[in-house]
Amino acid sequence: MSDYWSQYWKQGHLTSFGEEIKGNYQGLLADTWKAFFKNNDDTASILDIGTGNGALLALARDVYKNSCLVGIDSATLSITQELAVDSKITFYSNIKAESLPFDDAKFDVGVSQFGIEYSNLTLAIPELSRVLKSGAKFQFVLHDNQSSIVKPNNLILEAAHELNAQEGALTRMERMIQEIGLHGDSSTGAEIERVKLNQSLGELVAKNRQGIWGTNFPAFLKYVMSKNWGAERRLEMLSLFKKELLGQVERLTDLIDASLTESKYQQLTDLCADSSLEISEFALLNENDNIIARKVNGFKK
Ligand SMILES: C[S@@+](CC[C@H](N)C(=O)[O-])C[C@H]1O[C@@H](n2cnc3c(N)ncnc32)[C@H](O)[C@@H]1O
Known part of the structure; x- marks a missing residue:
């Protein structure tokens, strides 16, 4: 621990x-x-x-x-x-x-x-x-x-694992930021990555709305993409979010095991x-x- x-x-x-x-x-x-x-x-x-x-x-x-x-x-x-x-x-x-x-x-x-x-x-x-x-x-x-203390945290933990999965929403967000940075916001590459990310997020929300909101990812995504930041800044924020999410996964895993x-x-x-x-x-x-x-x-x- x-x-x-x-x-x-x-x-x-x-x-x-x-x-x-x-x-x-x-x-x-x-x-x-x-x-x-x-x-x-x-x-x-x-x-x-x-x-x-x-x-x-x-x-x-x-x-x-x-x-x-x-x-x-x-x-x-x-x-x-x-x-x-x-x-x-x-x-x-x-x-x-x-x-x-x-x-x-x-x-x-x-x-x-x-x-x-x-x-x-x-x-x-x-x-x-x-x-x-x-x-x-x-x-x-x-x-x-x-x-009622542990159950909602179980849902957040499940959602955090899905966000972190190999082809999960975090990877997709990273690719979308890179495409926007390299080829611009309205490039075909950026649009493809945007569609993939939205699809992935849509599936997560349909499956576990409470958990995904508990991770704060939807609000984070909206915030990062609504500002006119460069790719480097966005990737830095994403890396910070990932670090915090890992901390959250550790805390919640301990709670659920306990x-x-x-x-x-x-x-x-x-x-x-x-x-x-x-x-x-x-x-x-x-x-x-x-x-x-x-x-x-x-x-x-
Ligand atoms: C959820 S908090 C509860 C704190 C307090 N009893 C309360 O009700 O507010 C759990 C506490 O257990 C402590 N803890 C975890 N593992 C422990 C261990 N093996 N021995 C002693 N304390 C431990 C943690 O450091 C933490 O402070």
């Missing part, structure tokens, strides 16, 4: 939803966590796996008045001043869920939201169990492969059972008839 999460957190976001969420999580996600937190002793020590910039611990600190709250993440975090000065909370950057720098049986509570599923669960689940006390509670809110399918959920439950983590509750979190996540909680035997 490249370091895109460190770059992301550096932009100052508190949650993993970027500009979509102002401030911290609200609605069902926040309510789910508040309900879980209030069932624990307010002096409990709590570990958050894949904490990001600490959105979950920011919710937890209102409940756990006298606790020790710890967040770990494999990325380099950029914690806001407000959380960084809270002496109850400690953040550890560049620490992986698969290998935790804590003694056995240190924590009363283990939590993770859209975090632990990115790790290698075969290592991370026994590791979490190791650092939890006997009787400790845990709760995960996990990406679900069928959720999200729970039935078989990944089965793997998680088997690993929990093998690591003395008893699952008490499993639920799909639904908001406005849309699945937004899976909730799994329980305790260490």
Whole structure:
């Protein structure tokens, strides 16, 4: 995995939803966590796996008045001043869920939201169990492969792969720009390439409109071709677009690999059972008839 999460957190976001969420999580996600937190002793020590910039611990600190709250993440975090000065909370950057720098049986509570599923669960689940006390509670809110968060990104990923394909729209756009540059906008060569590109794009839109718009390619194409730029400038912009698209493919591939399918959920439950983590509750979190996540909680035997 490249370091895109460190770059992301550096932009100052508190949650993993970027500009979509102002401030911290609200609605069902926040309510789910508040309900879980209030069932624990307010002096409990709590570990958050894949904490990001600490959105979950920011919710937890209102409940756990006298606790020790710890967040770990494999990325380099950029914690806001407000959380960084809270002496109850400690953040550890560049620490992986698969290998935790804590003694056995240190924590009363283990939590993770859209975090632990990115790790290698075969290592991370026994590791979490190791650092939890006997009787400790845990709760995960996990990406679900069928959720309204993951599904649209699946469509964007499919569209990005098609754009990138050998004779895909990106190659066709490049050829069209070269033809226009060499022989002019109204040359036969340019017209042939323009028709091929429009055909390719038309097919993509017919097949996966939401995904193709999600890649931003139609708006990019319109912008580049509507200005009177030379071929060199246009090719430079295309190369930048390709680079960004590759970054997007990497991020979305990780998200989709992380999200729970039935078989990944089965793997998680088997690993929990093998690591003395008893699952008490499993639920799909639904908001406005849309699945937004899976909730799994329980305790260490
Ligand atoms: C979707 S973000 C969630 C952040 C935060 N929990 C939230 O709800 O806003 C996923 C986080 O998991 C972290 N992560 C990915 N793989 C990890 C691993 N193996 N160990 C620890 N953290 C990991 C990423 O760096 C990223 O910060």
